Amino acid sequence: MWQSVLFFLPDTASNKPAVACSACLLGHKVRYDGNDKYHATIHKLFEQSLETITVCPETAVGLGTPRPTIQLIKTDAGVHTWNLENPDINPTTALKQFGKTFFTEHPQLVAIVLKARSPSCGYQTTPLFNAAGQQQGLASGLFATEASRQGVLMVDENYFDSPVACREFSFLCYLEQERRQLEKADIKAWQQHYQQRLGLALDAQGTLSALGTAVNQRLETYATTD
Numbered sequence: 001m002w003q004s005v006l007f008f009l010p011d012t013a014s015n016k017p018a019v020a021c022s023a024c025l026l027g028h029k030v031r032y033d034g035n036d037k038y039h040a041t042i043h044k045l046f047e048q049s050l051e052t053i054t055v056c057p058e059t060a061v062g063l064g065t066p067r068p069t070i071q072l073i074k075t076d077a078g079v080h081t082w083n084l085e086n087p088d089i090n091p092t093t094a095l096k097q098f099g100k101t102f103f104t105e106h107p108q109l110v111a112i113v114l115k116a117r118s119p120s121c122g123y124q125t126t127p128l129f130n131a132a133g134q135q136q137g138l139a140s141g142l143f144a145t146e147a148s149r150q151g152v153l154m155v156d157e158n159y160f161d162s163p164v165a166c167r168e169f170s171f172l173c174y175l176e177q178e179r180r181q182l183e184k185a186d187i188k189a190w191q192q193h194y195q196q197r198l199g200l201a202l203d204a205q206g207t208l209s210a211l212g213t214a215v216n217q218r219l220e221t222y223a224t225t226d
């Protein structure tokens with residue numbers, strides 16, 4: 001029964017949700033230029049509230065550090081990635097395969113924090129070119145595209161630009177972890193339980209907080225997917 005599942009606040013939980021993170025955001029020097037993109041807020045969030053699974057798709061498929069840059073290229077056969085000046089540097093197949101393997105090996109993942117604008121990790125933020133090098137718009141990197149097929153919560157570093165963002169993200173991860181423990185038949189009652197609690201959390205003007213709104217939106221997705 002869903003009532004037997006206790007919802008723990010992130011600060012006190014012992015079973016932290018497993019969340020993947022682009023390695024460069026956590027300070028690993030794995031970027032093409034040999035540097036990182038350390039993000040102190042994200043690092044602290046993972047340290048305090050989440051079980052961390054660090055991932056760098058490009059180094060995982062054997063691209064060294066430092067390495068030539070790669071770009072997302074729109075082709076007749078879909079989105080690929082190669083080096084515009086040297087098309088022989090083409091890890092498209094390897095990155096797609098790595099994405100599939102990564103999520104098969106980590107079925108416990110409830111969410112992923114990705115580096116924006118990367119041809120591997122960017123989530124709807126990465127410049128997309130044609131083979132002549134002209135930008136066609138924005139798209140998701142090859143690893144992020146695979147992540148989006150897995151149904152995990154996906155954000156990039158730009159999500160963490162407000163004080164409430166970390167709390168909101170933690171809450172959503174715990175919510176997702178809790179949902180996975182439920183029988184399908186119990187989802188609806190569990191969902192209503194949280195929505196009633198959100199109703200009690202209205203402010204003096206009768207509106208939901210930003211956190212409440214985000215949680216409610218997440219609950220609504222469960223209503224349509226389960």
Ligand code: SF4
Pocket residue numbers: 022023024025030031032055056057058059115118120121
């Ligand atoms: S953005 Fe992704 S692929 Fe690029 S260095 Fe960071 S973790 Fe590695």
